[in-house]
Amino acid sequence: MRMTAFYGSDFDELDAFDPEIAAVLLSELERIRGGLQLIASENLSSPRVLTALGSTLSNKYAEGYPGRRYYGGCAEVDKAENLAIERCKALFGADHANVQPHSGASANQAVYGAFLKPGETLLAMSLPHGGHLTHGTKVSFSGKWFNAVHYGVHQESEDIDYDQVEALAREHRPKVIVAGGSAIPRLIDFERFRAIADGIGAIFWVDAAHFIGLVAGKAIPSPVPYADVVSFTTHKVLRGPRSGAIVCTEEHKAAIDKAVFPMMQGGPQMHTVAAKAVNFKECATPEYADYARRVVENAAVLATSLGERGIRPTTGGTDTHLSLHDLQGVGVSGKDAEARCDAAGIVLNKNAIPYDPAPPSVASGIRVGSPCVTTQGMGAEQMRQIAELIATAITRGDADPEHAVSREVRAQVTELVTAFPAYPR
C-alpha cells in the first residue's frame, strides 16, 4: 500500500518517454557494475538513499530553517530536516548541525562567509601537497577573495609539517586555520592544530570531507571535540547522497546558519536533505561501523601490496580510506597510469604527489581508495589481487582497451566484480 502510494523512481515510464536519458542511467549503472571503482572520493550509496533522492521532496521550496520558513507548506519537509539535524548531531556528538549545504564547496563557502571578510587571512594545506581547491587556491573564490597562506608536508616523511603550520600561524596570524584535504593518507593531529589555533586566537576549521565517514563509523579519531567547525561532504566514505553538511559548536551556530542561508544559498534541496537523514541513520548502525573498519583495513592492504610491486605509497602507507602512490620508480606518469587502468576496467585518478616534478595535468602519482570495493564486500585477499591487477595494467598495459594486457586484466576484473557485485541484481 505504502509502496504504491510512493510517486517516483518509475524507470519504465521514464524509459518510454525519454529512452535517451534512460539509456544513460542504465549504461552508467553497467559502468559501475562492470569495473573496479577505486576513486577515493566515491562510493555506492544505498537504494534507500537513492529512493529519497528520487522523491517529490525535490519540488518544495523551503528557504529558511525548520519552523522559520519563507514559504507555506513546509510541515513535511521540516520533519525531514529536523530528523537530519538530530541524527547528524547524535552521530558526531556535535552541538549543532546545518544539513543544507548543496556540496562540500558550498559548505566551505559558508564557513568562509561565517568567519572571514574579503582580504582576511586563512592558513590551509597547499593543493599540491594534498589540500583542496577551495582552501585558497588562486583559481578558486577562496584564493581570489581571501589572503591564503599555505603549509605543506615534510619532504622526507611526506606527512604534515606541524612546525611549519605553527611558524606560519605566528608569522601571518590567520583568522582561520584549516586542516583537511583531498589526498592526505595519514591521520591528522587535531590536538596539535587546536593548540596552534589557540596560540594565536584563530578559528580551527576541519574540512573532513574525505574521512568523515570513518569518523562516523568510529574507525578513526573525530575532529569534532577539537574544532570550532567541521565541514564535510556526505557522499564519500559516508555513503550518502552527493551533498554537504557542517557541524559546529554552540558558539558559532548562528554565524554558520546565517552564512549557509541567506548568505550563500537559496532554497535547500529537500529531497537531498531527506536522503542525508536516511544516510545518518544508516551510519549509526553496527553494520556501518564494521564497514568503516574494513575500509581502513582494505586501504592499508591495498597500499602495502602496491608498494610490494614497486608502486610506492607516499608516507609509507595509510591510516585512512586512501593511499597516494609515487610512480617514478616504475617510470610511468600518473596520466598514463590512469589511462592504462581505465582501459583495463580499473577506475582511479592520477594525482600530484608532494614535491611532484611533473605538472598536475600529468602528475607522478595515482590516488586509490577502498570505499566502493569495501561496499561490494571485498576484503584483504581481493585487495592483494587488485594491487596485482593495477601493477600489471600500469607496468605492462596500454591505454588501448584492445591491447592484450588490457583484455587480460579486464577479464580478471570481470571475475572479481561478478563475485562481488555493485548494486546486485
Ligand code: DSN
Ligand atoms: N573532488 C574531490 C576528490 O576527488 O577528492 C574532493 O572535492
